[in-house]
Amino acid sequence: MSFVISVLLFLIAMRWSGFENASKSFVAKDLDVSLVGRSFMITGANSGIGKATAMAIAKKGGTVHIVCRNKERAERAREEIISASGNNEVYIHVLDLSETRKVWEFAEAFKKEHSSLNVLINNAGCMVNQREMNSDGLEKNFATNTLGVYVLTKCLIPLLEKSRDPRVITVSSGGMLVQKLNTDDLQTERAPFDGTMVYAQNKRQQVVMTEVWAKANPKIHFSVMHPGWADTPAVAKAMPQFHQMMRNRLRSADQGADTVVWLAVSRATTAFPSGLFFQDRQPVSAHLPLAWTHSSRREVKVFMGRLETLAMAVKPSDSLTQRSFDCH
Numbered sequence: 001m002s003f004v005i006s007v008l009l010f011l012i013a014m015r016w017s018g019f020e021n022a023s024k025s026f027v028a029k030d031l032d033v034s035l036v037g038r039s040f041m042i043t044g045a046n047s048g049i050g051k052a053t054a055m056a057i058a059k060k061g062g063t064v065h066i067v068c069r070n071k072e073r074a075e076r077a078r079e080e081i082i083s084a085s086g087n088n089e090v091y092i093h094v095l096d097l098s099e100t101r102k103v104w105e106f107a108e109a110f111k112k113e114h115s116s117l118n119v120l121i122n123n124a125g126c127m128v129n130q131r132e133m134n135s136d137g138l139e140k141n142f143a144t145n146t147l148g149v150y151v152l153t154k155c156l157i158p159l160l161e162k163s164r165d166p167r168v169i170t171v172s173s174g175g176m177l178v179q180k181l182n183t184d185d186l187q188t189e190r191a192p193f194d195g196t197m198v199y200a201q202n203k204r205q206q207v208v209m210t211e212v213w214a215k216a217n218p219k220i221h222f223s224v225m226h227p228g229w230a231d232t233p234a235v236a237k238a239m240p241q242f243h244q245m246m247r248n249r250l251r252s253a254d255q256g257a258d259t260v261v262w263l264a265v266s267r268a269t270t271a272f273p274s275g276l277f278f279q280d281r282q283p284v285s286a287h288l289p290l291a292w293t294h295s296s297r298r299e300v301k302v303f304m305g306r307l308e309t310l311a312m313a314v315k316p317s318d319s320l321t322q323r324s325f326d327c328h
């Protein structure tokens with residue numbers, strides 16, 4: 001089965017041209033901006049696309065909050081970013097995004113401790129190939145890729161709204177093109193568990209959440225994107241066959257980060273409507289031609305309602321959210 005999925009993903013990957021080709025139409029001055037005075041939160045920034053994004057933003061003078069689950073890996077990334085960028089404004093926050101209750105605690109504390117946040121980049125993602133649960137009893141892929149993103153974003157929206165030119169970028173995946181939103185089995189309790197398909201479903205859910213948030217929060221510019229297939233630890237570990245099949249065509253992490261950075265910093269981004277799906281600095285359809293993957297308004301409403309119920313069920317009481325998180 002995973003071989004068939006690898007072939008399917010390979011064919012989807014081929015639908016898009018490579019980075020070199022796409023980048024011929026990029027406008028170089030789009031990224032020619034100073035980010036001094038702007039703050040960015042990037043999840044999963046100790047590795048791959050997240051680290052490349054943090055590095056690019058730090059080099060332009062932005063204040064960077066890197067949210068990582070492992071303190072040592074985060075510290076190594078921070079040192080690397082500071083040394084290459086000369087920018088000391090890089091702060092570590094240790095958080096496992098699969099632990100929904102902790103996401104609430106972190107986001108509530110961050111909101112109390114910071115007077116502004118200009119850009120949230122939901123980059124961290126995982127593909128756990130067995131059905132594993134977090135300490136709240138929630139399936140881990142869903143908890144990390146969907147519910148963690150939901151809670152973090154929902155909680156930080158009031159802070160973003162107070163800040164200048166606020167944006168939220170969520171790193172989804174072209175893999176979501178093979179999935180229609182499934183509202184009935186959010187945690188894969190009934191269907192056979194296939195990590196690649198669960199991941200693709202979560203990435204579809206990120207697209208749907210972004211569309212809903214964009215309509216509900218007009219002060220903030222939301223986008224969701226596919227970074228292109230990049231050679232990162234996540235791909236090598238979670239999809240070894242796909243990694244092997246694509247190895248000569250994979251992008252570098254910097255190339256994968258290009259559109260994330262562009263969406264986060266360039267003025268050109270906000271000329272596009274909020275809520276779109278991007279690839280290579282262009283809005284593209286979130287559905288394949290003639291696809292069955294569109295969801296009805298009712299399905300979207302049911303989905304968002306279920307997320308809210310699950311999120312609120314593990315929301316800690318106010319007193320617990322006062323505690324500070326590691327921040328260096």
Ligand SMILES: NC(=O)c1ccc[n+]([C@@H]2O[C@H](COP(=O)([O-])OP(=O)(O)OC[C@H]3O[C@@H](n4cnc5c(N)ncnc54)[C@H](OP(=O)(O)O)[C@@H]3O)[C@@H](O)[C@H]2O)c1
Nearest residue numbers: 044047048049069096097098123124125173229230232234
């Ligand atoms: N590379 C591609 O071809 C590709 C294609 C489509 C979409 N994407 C998406 O791009 C994003 C970045 O992935 P990547 O390819 O750059 O892989 P990566 O280098 O492995 O980075 C993934 C990051 O997410 C972090 N992470 C995973 N689970 C977490 C959790 N529970 N709590 C906190 N952090 C967590 C990882 O932390 P650890 O280092 O501690 O594991 C790591 O920092 C992901 O959302 C992925 O789905 C990548």
